[in-house]
Amino acid sequence: xxxxxxxxxxxxxxxxxVAADETLxxxxxxxxxxxxxxxxxDEGECGACTxxxxxKPVDSCIxxxxxxxxxxxxxxxxxxxxxxxxxxxxxxxxxxxxVQCGFCTPGFVMTLTALIEENSKPTExxxxxxxxxxxxxCTGYSTIIDAVLTATEERS
Amino acid sequence: MEFxxxxxxxxxxxxxxxVGDEAQVVAGGTDVMIQHMRREINPSLFLYIGNxxxxxxxxxxxSHAIGALTTHRHLATDPLVVAAFPALAEAASTVGSWQTxxxxxLGGNLCNASPAADTVAPLLIADAQVELRRASGVRRLPLDExxxxxxxxxxxxxxxxxxxxxxxxxERCGETYLKLGRRSAMEVAIAGLAVRLTFxxxxxxxxxxxxxxxxxxxxxxxxxxxxxxxxSRLEEGTVAEAGRALVDSATPIDDARASASYRRHxxxxxxxxxxxxxxxxxxxxx
Numbered sequence: 001x002x003x004x005x006x007x008x009x010x011x012x013x014x015x016x017x018v019a020a021d022e023t024l025x026x027x028x029x030x031x032x033x034x035x036x037x038x039x040x041x042d043e044g045e046c047g048a049c050t051x052x053x054x055x056k057p058v059d060s061c062i063x064x065x066x067x068x069x070x071x072x073x074x075x076x077x078x079x080x081x082x083x084x085x086x087x088x089x090x091x092x093x094x095x096x097x098x099v100q101c102g103f104c105t106p107g108f109v110m111t112l113t114a115l116i117e118e119n120s121k122p123t124e125x126x127x128x129x130x131x132x133x134x135x136x137x138c139t140g141y142s143t144i145i146d147a148v149l150t151a152t153e154e155r156s
Numbered sequence: 157m158e159f160x161x162x163x164x165x166x167x168x169x170x171x172x173x174x175v176g177d178e179a180q181v182v183a184g185g186t187d188v189m190i191q192h193m194r195r196e197i198n199p200s201l202f203l204y205i206g207n208x209x210x211x212x213x214x215x216x217x218x219s220h221a222i223g224a225l226t227t228h229r230h231l232a233t234d235p236l237v238v239a240a241f242p243a244l245a246e247a248a249s250t251v252g253s254w255q256t257x258x259x260x261x262l263g264g265n266l267c268n269a270s271p272a273a274d275t276v277a278p279l280l281i282a283d284a285q286v287e288l289r290r291a292s293g294v295r296r297l298p299l300d301e302x303x304x305x306x307x308x309x310x311x312x313x314x315x316x317x318x319x320x321x322x323x324x325x326x327e328r329c330g331e332t333y334l335k336l337g338r339r340s341a342m343e344v345a346i347a348g349l350a351v352r353l354t355f356x357x358x359x360x361x362x363x364x365x366x367x368x369x370x371x372x373x374x375x376x377x378x379x380x381x382x383x384x385x386x387x388s389r390l391e392e393g394t395v396a397e398a399g400r401a402l403v404d405s406a407t408p409i410d411d412a413r414a415s416a417s418y419r420r421h422x423x424x425x426x427x428x429x430x431x432x433x434x435x436x437x438x439x440x441x442x
Contacts, residue, residue: 003159020159021192043190044256059255062189064182066159067206132341133253
C-alpha cells in the first residue's frame, strides 16, 4: 500500500504518492528532483542528507517520508533568494573557501542555517557541537568553522 | 506495508488492539527506519504516533512524568528536565547527533532496548517506572522489569509506552551520567555509567545508586557496588573496592567498538570520576 500526503517544500505545497516505507530523502531526490540533499551513509551517521523539518535539522535518509505530512521541509535549493542572492551561511562558505569536494556541503549548510536561526552568535564550541552529526570526508572542518565565525561576527 | 498516522492516543490504542502483532510503532524513526532497511524487522504497518503532542515533555503533578514522545533534544535542553534529572539530560545530549536528537524519543530509546541505550541508566538510578497503556487499561512497571534483555521488553503487542515516571534527586544528592566512546559525538557507548549519591548531614554516603550500560545485555543496577559505597565517605580504597564489585557485576562482550576486557578495564575509572562529580553536585546543591 502506498502513502499519499502533502507537505510544504521550500514554500510550495506538494502532494506525493510513495511507498509507505519510503524515506524523505528519496522523495525529495527521486520524486521532487531536489538532489541537493545527498545520500552518504544512508543510516543517519553522516548528515549529508540533512534538511530542515519544521525548522529543525533531521537526517532525511532515516526520516519516514509520510511523517512529513503537513510539515514544512526546507532543502538547500530553497535557501537562495528570488534574485539569486545567497544566505549569510552560503556566502560565508564561498568567501571562506569552505568547500572541498562539496558532497557534504548542503548538509553542513542546512545544519548551520538551523544553528544561526537558534543562536545568531554561536561560539566555536556551539558550532562544533551543532556539526557533530555532519561528516566531511575531505576533513575540511576548520575552514567551515572559520567561515561561520567570520560570517556571524560580521553580522553582529 | 501501510503507514497509518494517528491523531490521538485512543486511536493508537484501538489500532494496536486490532493489529498490534503486525504493527511497528514509529515516532522519530531513527532506529526503526534503519532496522527496516536492514530487514531486521518486517511489520505490515507503521503506526505513526509522532503527532501526539500530549505525550511530549515533563509534567510535575505529584510525581515527575516524562512523556514518551519527548525528544532527546528536549531532554538535553529543557531547563525543567536539566534541573530535575541532570543525569538524564546529560545522557540525552550524548545520543547521536543534533539531527537524531531532534526526532528520536525517550519512548523509542526504551522500547528499542539497545544494551547501549543512553537514557536507561540515568532512569534506573531514578527508580523509573514506565506507563503502558492499552485500550482496556493501563499498567505501570518498574523500568528494571520492563527491560528483559537485548532488544527485548515486557511491552505487549497491544500496549503503547506513553510515559515514564521517575524520582528527581533530593537534598544533599548529586547524580551524573558518564559515557565512554571514541569521540564525544555520534557514538554508541563503549560503556556508560549513571551514579546518584545521597549524603547525610555529616557527609557519609546515605544512599548510592549505580547503573551501567553497554557492559551487559541490558543496562542494570550494580547493587553490589552500591552496598560498598553506602555508609562510606568515598575513601579511595572504598571507591576502588566498589569499582571491583562493578567489574564483577558486568558481563560485557567483544564487539566492533571494544573488547570485553577493555570494557571491564574502564569501569572503575568511570566510577571514580562519577562519584567525584556526584559529591561536587551534592555540595553545590546544599
